[in-house]
Structures are given as structure tokens and as C-alpha cells.
Amino acid sequence: xxxxxxxxxxxxxxxxxxxxxxxxxxxxxxxxxxxxxxxxxxxxxxxxxxxxxxxxxxxxxxxxxxxxxxxxxxxxxxxxxxxxxxxxxxxxxxxxxxxxxxxxxxxxxx
Amino acid sequence: xxxxxxxxxxxxxxxxxxxxxxxxxxxxxxxxxxxxxxxxxxxxxxxxxxxxxxxxxxxxxxxxxxxxxxxxxxxxxxxxxxxxxxxxxxxxxxxxxxxxxxxxxxxxxxx
Numbered sequence: 001x002x003x004x005x006x007x008x009x010x011x012x013x014x015x016x017x018x019x020x021x022x023x024x025x026x027x028x029x030x031x032x033x034x035x036x037x038x039x040x041x042x043x044x045x046x047x048x049x050x051x052x053x054x055x056x057x058x059x060x061x062x063x064x065x066x067x068x069x070x071x072x073x074x075x076x077x078x079x080x081x082x083x084x085x086x087x088x089x090x091x092x093x094x095x096x097x098x099x100x101x102x103x104x105x106x107x108x109x110x
Numbered sequence: 111x112x113x114x115x116x117x118x119x120x121x122x123x124x125x126x127x128x129x130x131x132x133x134x135x136x137x138x139x140x141x142x143x144x145x146x147x148x149x150x151x152x153x154x155x156x157x158x159x160x161x162x163x164x165x166x167x168x169x170x171x172x173x174x175x176x177x178x179x180x181x182x183x184x185x186x187x188x189x190x191x192x193x194x195x196x197x198x199x200x201x202x203x204x205x206x207x208x209x210x211x212x213x214x215x216x217x218x219x220x221x
Contacts, residue, residue, distance in 0.1 A: 101152060
């Protein structure tokens with residue numbers, strides 16, 4: 001059974017303090033790993049897709065990386081508007097469903 | 111492009127009542143999904159559809175039914191609501207193998 005585990009559950013950072021969020025996965029035949037951002041009271045918003053180990057994607061202050069066992073979402077010099085819950089999900093070949101982690105709730109303090 | 115829309119945004123039901131949640135997408139996606147999100151549980155798949163006229167069970171299908179009569183619409187029904195179905199419901203759509211796009215959610219309370 002596919003499993004996705006995110007850590008930490010919650011993270012509080014000072015504005016400008018860089019850090020990383022972790023997503024560990026156990027998937028047979030990884031097809032893709034996805035990162036989403038979710039603001040309170042809203043639906044998840046797509047950020048990145050990673051397909052193979054060694055791949056990296058960047059968007060503003062966020063960079064996602066992928067290894068054979070985990071993915072990291074690095075946040076550089078975060079701002080208060082980066083506060084949100086970040087979700088990780090995977091899908092495998094022959095399966096059109098996503099397996100989600102429970103998310104990391106990130107709070108950036110001004 | 112509205113993307114994925116959900117109707118209604120909020121609903122309060124009494125135990126035993128029924129209702130239908132509507133999801134619509136204008137991206138011509140083949141695949142559509144219904145999830146529920148509960149604190150500490152993450153997103154859990156209820157039912158999904160890989161094309162018009164098809165449906166399949168997800169992780170937590172009991173107490174729910176779905177229909178996909180038109181490609182752009184995916185309906186989620188609760189025949190006899192229970193307090194355990196109090197949750198936030200999200201619809202999503204995609205083409206095969208790529209990222210899913212989510213709607214804004216429906217907050218349902220069953221008393």
C-alpha cells in the first residue's frame with residue numbers, strides 16, 4: 001500500500017528564516033510526486049510536479065527536490081504570505097489516484 | 111476559465127436528510143474525483159471517475175453515491191446523512207498522470 005508521510009506537522013519560522021519541509025514516500029512505481037499549497041478555507045493549489053529522482057523545480061521562494069525515497073520543499077527567506085499548509089501527494093503507474101500526506105502547517109512570523 | 115467549481119459552498123443537514131453536491135469543470139478533463147478532508151486525516155478519496163458514464167470507489171465510499179452523466183459534471187450524493195459525514199468536501203479534475211486541480215470546497219455540517 002502506498003504511503004506518504006510529511007514532517008514536521010507544524011513549523012513556525014521568523015520572516016527570512018529558511019527551512020525545508022519533508023515528504024517521505026513508499027510507492028511501487030512512482031509516476032509523479034506533487035506539491036500543493038492550501039490556505040485556510042480554500043482548496044489545494046497546485047505548486048509542482050516531480051517525476052524522477054534528481055529533478056528540481058522552483059517558483060519564487062520555493063524549490064522542490066526529489067530523491068528515490070523523499071521529496072523536500074525548500075523555502076528561502078520566507079514572507080508572512082507563505083504561511084499555509086503544504087501538501088505532498090504521489091501517484092503510481094496504472095493508478096489514476098493520488099495518495100496524500102497529512103500536510104505541514106507553515107507559519108511565518110513577521 | 112472558471113476551472114473547478116463546487117455548489118453549494120456551505121450546507122447544514124439534519125441526520126437522515128439527503129443532498130447532492132455538484133462539481134463542474136471547464137477544462138475538458140477526463141478524470142474527476144471527490145475527496146473529504148478532516149482534521150488530522152488529510153484528504154481521503156471517496157469516489158472517482160475516469161470518464162463520462164464511469165465511476166469507481168475510493169478509500170471511503172460508504173454512505174456516498176456518485177454519477178458522471180456529463181463529462182464536465184460529477185455529482186456526489188448523500189442518501190441519509192450522518193454526523194460522521196460532517197466534513198469539508200473537495201472535487202478535483204485532471205488529465206491522466208498529471209496534477210489534479212481542486213475546487214474551493216463545500217463545508218457540510220450534519221447535526
